[in-house]
Amino acid sequence: MSPGHTPxxxxxxxxxxxxxxxxxxxxxxxxxxxxAQCKSTLEALRExxxxxxxxxxxxNSIIIRWDLKGNLTFFNEFAEKFFGYRAGEVLGRNVIGTIxxxxxxxxxxxxxxxxxxxxxxxxxxxxxxxxxxxxxxxxWISWTNKAVRDAQGNVVEILSVGxxxxxxxxxxxxxxxxxxxxxxxQALTDTGSWEMDLATGEITYSDHMLRILHLPxxxxxxxxxxxxxxxxxxxxxxxxxxxxxKSTERREVDYRIVLPDxxxxxxxxxxxxxxxxxxxxxxxxSTIQDITGWREAEEALRExxEKFRVLAESxxxxxxxxxxxxxxxxxxxxxxxxxxxxxxxxxxxxWDVVHPDDQGLVRERGLARQxxxxxxxxxxxxxxxxxxxxxxxEVNAGRIVYRGKPAGIATFFxxxxxxxAEEALRxxxxxxxxxxxxxxxxxxxxxxxxRFLRVNQKFCDITGYTRGELVKMSAMDITYxxxxxxxxxxxxxxxxxxxxxxxxxxxxxxxxGAIVWVxxxxxxxxxxxxxxxxxxxxxxxxxxxxxxxxxxxxxSQAELYLDLMGHDINNIHQAALxxxxxxxxxxxxxxxxYMDKASEALHRSAxxxxxxxxxxxxxxxRMQAHDVDVCAVLTEVHREYTxxxxxxxxxxxxxxxxxxxxxxDLLHDVFSNLVGNAIKHTGDNARISISLDxxxxxxxxxCRVRVDDDGPGIPEESKKxxxxxxxxxxxxxxxxxxxxxIVKTLVENxxxxxxxxxxxxxxxxxxxxxxxxxPALE
Numbered sequence: 055m056s057p058g059h060t061p062x063x064x065x066x067x068x069x070x071x072x073x074x075x076x077x078x079x080x081x082x083x084x085x086x087x088x089x090a091q092c093k094s095t096l097e098a099l100r101e102x103x104x105x106x107x108x109x110x111x112x113x114n115s116i117i118i119r120w121d122l123k124g125n126l127t128f129f130n131e132f133a134e135k136f137f138g139y140r141a142g143e144v145l146g147r148n149v150i151g152t153i154x155x156x157x158x159x160x161x162x163x164x165x166x167x168x169x170x171x172x173x174x175x176x177x178x179x180x181x182x183x184x185x186x187x188x189x190x191x192x193x194w195i196s197w198t199n200k201a202v203r204d205a206q207g208n209v210v211e212i213l214s215v216g217x218x219x220x221x222x223x224x225x226x227x228x229x230x231x232x233x234x235x236x237x238x239x240q241a242l243t244d245t246g247s248w249e250m251d252l253a254t255g256e257i258t259y260s261d262h263m264l265r266i267l268h269l270p271x272x273x274x275x276x277x278x279x280x281x282x283x284x285x286x287x288x289x290x291x292x293x294x295x296x297x298x299x300k301s302t303e304r305r306e307v308d309y310r311i312v313l314p315d316x317x318x319x320x321x322x323x324x325x326x327x328x329x330x331x332x333x334x335x336x337x338x339x340s341t342i343q344d345i346t347g348w349r350e351a352e353e354a355l356r357e358x359x360e361k362f363r364v365l366a367e368s369x370x371x372x373x374x375x376x377x378x379x380x381x382x383x384x385x386x387x388x389x390x391x392x393x394x395x396x397x398x399x400x401x402x403x404x405w406d407v408v409h410p411d412d413q414g415l416v417r418e419r420g421l422a423r424q425x426x427x428x429x430x431x432x433x434x435x436x437x438x439x440x441x442x443x444x445x446x447x448e449v450n451a452g453r454i455v456y457r458g459k460p461a462g463i464a465t466f467f468x469x470x471x472x473x474x475a476e477e478a479l480r481x482x483x484x485x486x487x488x489x490x491x492x493x494x495x496x497x498x499x500x501x502x503x504x505r506f507l508r509v510n511q512k513f514c515d516i517t518g519y520t521r522g523e524l525v526k527m528s529a530m531d532i533t534y535x536x537x538x539x540x541x542x543x544x545x546x547x548x549x550x551x552x553x554x555x556x557x558x559x560x561x562x563x564x565x566x567g568a569i570v571w572v573x574x575x576x577x578x579x580x581x582x583x584x585x586x587x588x589x590x591x592x593x594x595x596x597x598x599x600x601x602x603x604x605x606x607x608x609x610s611q612a613e614l615y616l617d618l619m620g621h622d623i624n625n626i627h628q629a630a631l632x633x634x635x636x637x638x639x640x641x642x643x644x645x646x647x648y649m650d651k652a653s654e655a656l657h658r659s660a661x662x663x664x665x666x667x668x669x670x671x672x673x674x675x676r677m678q679a680h681d682v683d684v685c686a687v688l689t690e691v692h693r694e695y696t697x698x699x700x701x702x703x704x705x706x707x708x709x710x711x712x713x714x715x716x717x718x719d720l721l722h723d724v725f726s727n728l729v730g731n732a733i734k735h736t737g738d739n740a741r742i743s744i745s746l747d748x749x750x751x752x753x754x755x756x757c758r759v760r761v762d763d764d765g766p767g768i769p770e771e772s773k774k775x776x777x778x779x780x781x782x783x784x785x786x787x788x789x790x791x792x793x794x795x796i797v798k799t800l801v802e803n804x805x806x807x808x809x810x811x812x813x814x815x816x817x818x819x820x821x822x823x824x825x826x827x828x829p830a831l832e
Contacts, residue, residue, distance in 0.1 A: 116195065116216035119202065122172045124148045127211060136218065138188035158184040159192060175201040175212055182219070194223040244344040250276065251337055252299065266321075266344050268313045284310035284318065291323070298325045299338050308345070320349045372447070372466040376404035376420065377456055391447075391468060393440030404462070409436035409444060416449075423453050424460040434469065446473040496572070496592030499579075502549060504528035507587055516572065516594050518565035529590075534561035534569060548578060549585075559595065571599040630656050681831060682721050684713045684757050688744055691725045695742075701733055704743040713746060713757040715828040717804045724800050724808075727793045728761045728824045736765030736821075751827060756806075759826045767818035773810050804828055 116136055119128035125148055129141040137144075137153050144152055149168060156165045164183055171178045178199050185195050195216040202211040246263025250256070257276045264271060267282050283291055287309035298305035304326045311319050325340030372391050375383035384392075384399045392399065392407045399407070405417040412435040419429040431452065437445045451464040490497050496513030500506050505528045509521055517524065517532055533541055537560045548556045556576040561569050573593040579586050630652040637648035685707060692705040715721075725744070732742045742763045749758045768776065777798040801808040806828035814820035 116218075117214070118149075118153075118216075119211050119213050120149055121211050122209065124150060124168055124172065126152070136187070137185075153185050153187075155184065155186045155192070160184075171199060171212060175199055175209060185216075193218060193220045195219065244347075245341055246343075247339070247341045248279070249337055249339045252335055263342065266319070266342065267311065282311045282313070284312050286310075294323075295325065295338070295340075298340075299327050299335055302327065302329065319344055320346045372468075374404060374464045374466070375456065375461060376464075377424070377459060377461040379403045379421075382456065382461065388466070391439070391445065391466070392437065393443075407437055407439075409438045412436055419451070420462050420464075423451060423462050426453070426460065437466075446470045496590070496594070498529075498590040498592065499587040500529060500590060502545075502585055502588060504530050504545075504588075513592055516564075516570060516592060517562055518568075523565075532562045532564075534563055537561050545576070548576065559599075569596075570594060571596045627656075627659060630659075679716055679718050681714050682717045684715055684721075684746060684759065684828070685710060687722050688725060688746060688759065690722065691729055692744060694726065695729050695733060701736065701738075701740050701742060703729065703733075704741070706743065706745045708745060708747045710746050710748065713748065714831045715757055715804065715806075716831060717828070720800050721804070724797050724826065725759065725761070727797050728826075731793065732761055732763040732765070732822075732824075736763045740765050748830065749827065755830045757828045757830045759828075761824045762813050762821060763823075764813065764821040767812065767820060768810060768822045769818055776810055777808070801826055801828070 114132060116133045117128070117130040118126060118133055120126050125146055126144050127146075129139070129144050134140055139152075150156060150165050154164050154168060157163055162183075167178075167181070167183065171181075178197075181197050181199065182194065183197070185193050187193060196219045197214050197216045200213045201209040202213050204210050244262075244266070246266045247260045248263050249258050255276070257274075257279070259267075259269075259274060259279075261271065264274070267279065269278060280288070291307055291309045294305050294307040304324055306322070306324045308320065308322050311321055313319060321342050322345045323340055323342045325338060327335035328337040328339055330336045367385055369385065370387055372388035373383070373385040374381065374388065381399050381402060381404050384396060388399070389396055394402070394407065403417075404420055405413045408416045415433075416435060419433075422429050432448070432450050434446065434448050437447055439445060446469050447466040448469050449464055449466055451462060454461050454463050490508075491510050493510055493512055496516045497510040498506055498513055499508040506524045509524045511521075514521060514524065519527070519532070529541075530538060541558065541560060544553070544556045544558060547553050554577075557574070559571065559573050561571055564570055571594070573595045575591045577589050579589050634648070634652045637645045637652065640648065688705060688707075692703060695703045729742065729744065732740075736742070740763055742761070745760045745762070747758055749756050777794050798808055806826060808824065808826045811823050811825065812818045812820065813823045
């Protein structure tokens with residue numbers, strides 16, 4: 055009760071709950087007294103009720119009443135101040151949603167709790183729950199509940215008295231949170247704690263302390279703790295504990311514990327005595343931390359550092375360690391490479407031994423790397439030694455933490471000799487490239503399948519193709535088809551190791567279709583035992599080949615003319631002179647026979663001279679090609695030889711009315727020569743036939759002419775040399791074989807073929823057959 059109010063009575067010694075209960079009983083008695091018209095008693099009751107109302111209204115607790123539907127029926131002044139409502143605003147309203155939220159912040163269903171209190175208030179004499187003020191603030195209240203009954207003993211209302219415990223709940227929550235944080239921190243750091251009451255010897259352990267000691271949850275004695283300590287460490291650890299109890303300073307000690315499975319763990323302990331106000335120690339508090347991992351890491355670090363030291367000192371590569379701007383370690387190889395002593399290097403910035411051209415780069419990357427920035431790990435720079443020598447090195451750098459701070463580590467490999475070799479190779483390649491490009495002959499690099507990898511300009515000039523076109527082609531694409539087989543055989547022999555170098559004269563087909571003769575030399579180039587490419591040297595020998603062909607042709611013609619004049623024509627003329635001399639010496643009646651033979655000899659001489667003129671005219675390209683109808687030519691030849699000397703000549707076109715070829719006027723001489731030879735070399739009454747038909751050769755239509763006779767035929771050996779100028783067994787051209795030589799020359803010029811075969815296959819005595827095949831025009 056506040057000062058200035060009514061003096062205290064014995065009622066004030068009673069609890070508020072008892073007073074409220076008595077008040078209700080008095081009300082019931084008042085009703086009875088009124089009915090009994092006990093006015094004096096009723097007056098006393100009213101006085102007592104006034105006293106109780108005064109106490110309720112001025113109490114420092116929340117006092118409310120609410121019916122069994124949850125609606126508020128009484129709301130004291132303290133409740134008004136506490137919740138922020140006036141009594142008139144809340145009376146008749148349900149406690150749920152007014153001063154009690156539907157659910158606590160913890161999730162507990164308060165609506166169900168209120169309904170349960172209404173059903174069985176005796177089960178909720180006291181309860182704690184979260185409430186809500188008018189401004190939405192959540193508060194915690196400790197409630198005392200009592201059922202209010204009517205005269206019949208039925209519960210009609212609930213009387214609730216509440217006290218604000220919000221601060222206590224917050225303090226408890228804060229404590230629980232700190233305890234959780236402590237437990238989490240101990241778990242994260244593998245730390246436990248224990249505390250001993252020095253007066254009672256009672257000891258308490260944190261949960262993680264028990265986990266470190268591998269003890270089950272619950273209470274444990276100090277002896278159980280002590281038994282875990284390694285026997286060799288107990289005396290030293292106990293001495294530190296006693297010193298800690300006697301001292302006000304914090305004590306630290308490392309020792310080992312032995313777990314039930316026999317494993318040993320390393321412990322770091324810190325402890326301090328807790329003093330009472332008089333300075334006397336009353337408790338001892340200590341933390342322990344499992345540092346086994348640290349000890350193992352320290353040992354691994356020591357081993358690693360030892361390995362690094364051995365590796366660094368025995369390595370031929372230079373090792374640097376630097377922190378900030380300065381060296382903190384350089385191995386012996388670094389001393390040898392730079393020429394500086396270790397003491398000198400420790401006084402220098404880490405970039406001071408770098409060549410001025412690269413100092414800025416090394417400095418920027420080294421500092422950036424320590425800052426954690428991403429910079430190239432591997433690169434090449436120049437060092438400048440103490441003697442002024444320039445050495446090329448390959449840097450492989452990284453970032454480490456040294457004594458708690460970022461540092462740089464770098465390995466330097468001396469690549470000076472490699473750089474010198476690379477420079478020599480670069481110059482060599484430049485020289486080779488210049489020689490390759492400026493060579494007076496064609497130069498090529500090709501794969502073993504012949505595909506070009508690289509060509510020079512001269513080779514482009516020889517073939518007529520551009521570089522871009524040639525590198526998409528192979529050597530076979532431009533080789534003259536008749537030369538391919540021989541070229542492939544030589545390449546295979548070279549790749550098999552039978553030939554170290556291939557040299558051949560061959561023909562290429564230029565882009566414009568012209569044929570060019572080349573002298574080709576191919577050499578395989580190997581690298582590390584494997585074929586890298588085929589190097590080709592190509593010399594254009596077309597002019598030389600043409601000159602050789604012209605010289606050969608001129609020589610052949612000269613020999614031909616010499617043979618004709620010195621042998622054939624001379625023999626004919628000698629025979630004619632012989633017949634004339636005989637005619638002069640014989641009687642007149644016998645002279646005509648010799649004169650005819652002399653005339654015949656002179657006629658052969660004239661024919662031979664005429665054939666030579668035709669051959670010369672052809673070789674001089676004085677004959678103009680044009681479309682020729684083979685039917686018309688054969689008709690004319692047939693007319694010339696019909697019924698000659700008693701021999702019949704038949705002509706059969708086999709239904710062909712016209713067969714056109716590309717030739718010249720000498721085509722007539724081809725067929726005339728063949729028919730004339732058949733007449734001359736067959737017996738009396740021999741039959742000769744000329745036939746024409748069409749055939750297909752290599753997919754193209756051709757005109758085919760056959761001249762058959764039933765004479766003595768031509769043996770196989772004679773067939774081989776029949777179209778040649780030379781006679782069998784003689785090295786020089788002799789005899790009368792010029793006719794068939796001219797036939798073969800002309801037919802090949804018309805892009806055709808001519809051959810001789812047996813009229814009856816397998817029996818040359820049944821006669822011969824000459825066959826001429828010429829390409830037909832569409």
